[in-house]
Amino acid sequence: MDLKTKIGGGVIAAAVGLVAAWEGRSLVAYVDPVGIPTICEGYTHGVKMGDVATPERCDALTEQEVRKALSVVDGSTPRQLPDGVRVALASFVYNVGAGAYGGSTLVRKLKAGDLVGACRELPRWSYAGGKKLRGLERRRQAEMQICLSGLR
Template sequence: MDLKTKVGTGVIAAAIGLVAAWEGRSLVAYVDPVGIPTICDGYTHSVKLGDVATPAQCDVLTEQEVRKALAVVDGSTPGQLPDGVRIALTSFVYNVGPGAYGGSTLLRRLRAGDLIGACNQLPRWVYASGKKLRGLERRREAERQICLSSLR
């Protein structure tokens, strides 16, 4: 395994850990705070109430979605971002989706080379359906700290 592959694997593992820590795992589908049927670690695609998953299925879905989110992050800027920024923004994209990320001031700052400014945009993303959620406040602060950690 070459160095780039090892680094990429480490970023994915760290992002999976961060996502899992904040999403929480449910093996039975439930309705999330904005009314979306959700299962496993925040997985929402084609989920219906009554769906059930095994831990192994959840592991596969979470890794698949983290890889997609990382690809969005990595494809959004011309250069390689520091690992802490990649990990934090992968968790963020996993949570808010690529569309919200794609139109964000956070991404505009990232593309302008203002990595600190981009990281400091994360705490603005604490609302779900117009309601400020304490869990999102805590998650965004953790993501911000990780994002900034590789810039110090």
């Protein structure tokens, strides 16, 4: 395994760990705070109430979605971002989706090279269904700290 693969794998592992810490895991489908059927660590694509997953399936889905989120982050700016920024923003994209991320002030600041400003946008994303959620506030603070730590 070459160094780039090891480093990339480290970013993915760190992002999976961050996502898992904040999403929690449910092997049985449930309705999230905005009414979307969800399973595993916040996975929503095609989920129906009554669905059940194995821990192995959840691991695979979470890694698959983190890889997609990281790809969105990496594709959103022409420059290579520090690993801490990539980890934090992959967790963020996993949670809010590529569409919300792509049209955000955060991405505009990222593209302009204002990485600190981009990281500091994260706490603004603490709402779901129009309501401020304490869990999202805490998650965004953690993501911001990781994002900023990548800049020191």
